[in-house]
Amino acid sequence: MKQTEACQRVGHYYVLVLVQQQDNTGPLQDKLENISRQSIPLTALVVNTQTFLQWLQDGHPFACRVQQQAILLHGDPVEYDESPSSRSANTAPGDCQAAQPAALQKVSSFLAGAELFIIRKEHKMAAFMLHQCAEHALLAILKKGSGLRVNTHSIDKLLRYCSMVDHRIPHIFPRHTEQQQRLFQLLQKAYIDTRYKDDYHIHTTDLEAIRSMLRKLVEILQQ
Numbered sequence: 001m002k003q004t005e006a007c008q009r010v011g012h013y014y015v016l017v018l019v020q021q022q023d024n025t026g027p028l029q030d031k032l033e034n035i036s037r038q039s040i041p042l043t044a045l046v047v048n049t050q051t052f053l054q055w056l057q058d059g060h061p062f063a064c065r066v067q068q069q070a071i072l073l074h075g076d077p078v079e080y081d082e083s084p085s086s087r088s089a090n091t092a093p094g095d096c097q098a099a100q101p102a103a104l105q106k107v108s109s110f111l112a113g114a115e116l117f118i119i120r121k122e123h124k125m126a127a128f129m130l131h132q133c134a135e136h137a138l139l140a141i142l143k144k145g146s147g148l149r150v151n152t153h154s155i156d157k158l159l160r161y162c163s164m165v166d167h168r169i170p171h172i173f174p175r176h177t178e179q180q181q182r183l184f185q186l187l188q189k190a191y192i193d194t195r196y197k198d199d200y201h202i203h204t205t206d207l208e209a210i211r212s213m214l215r216k217l218v219e220i221l222q223q
Contacts, residue, residue, distance in 0.1 A: 012041045014164055016066055018049040018078070026152075043160040053078065061147040103140035104221055107133055111214060118207050124194040127202050130210050131155065131190035137217045138162050141169070144221075153191045155184075172216050183209055 017032065019025065025046035032044040055063035056078070067078065114129035131153075138158035142148050145165025152158065155173075162169045173187075174180050186202050187210050193200035 012043065012160070012163065015042060015044050015073070016070065017044055017046045018052055018075075019046055020049060021046075022048055043157075045161075049078075065146070100140065100144060100221075103136060103143075104218075107137045107140065107218055107221060110136065111211070111218065114207070114211060118204060118211070121204070123202050123204070123207060124200060126207050127186065127190040127200075127210075128194040130207065130214060131187055131194075133214050134158075134187060134217065135191070137214070137221050138169075141166060141217075141221055155188050166220060168220060169217075172213050172220075182206075183213075186210070 015032070017028070019028070021028070025048070029044045029046045032046075033042055036042040052063055056067060110129050110133035114126045114133060117123070117126035117129060134155050135153060135158065138155070138161075139150070141162050142150065142158065142165065145162070148161065150158070150161060159169055159173060173184055175184050183206060186206055189200065190202075
């Protein structure tokens, strides 16, 4: 059987860090990623230990996959009661699937809104709509593929998270050339800069290029 690209080489590492900290784990995630950036391509997921144990109890698909397949790098193995309680409404795989039509409707609406603003030459609003289309599509793909819910508006982070569940995701937004990097940064910054910065500018050709990428992302969500 032909191996998928994701199985042929390691291009990125994902590290789950369990901590006692309850809230605001984002700065720790960023610190770990920044420290390793120069030597190891790394995405860190920092989760409260008790939350992770509860996920295991509830049969959360991400937690179960970690428990079964992840390699322990530091510390002691996680111990928990292996008699799963009834699945919670927030983590049940069936609920993740049931939420997909609503997510797809929202994503399609953002894409349609972007197309309307492009026609009207309201470029900042078009860029904002494209950002929202990308953000909600990636959130839905991540939830469907892993059961994870994250709270971020960063397209970069969402792309890295979603790459855990679908190896096609990184190829939708390539960043190998200056032009590709520029397009990605226009999308990444659109959430804040289109509303609060006067120097944000994006051309119709850029909007069309980003929209083409997002159509591929929506296709993956539809599947």
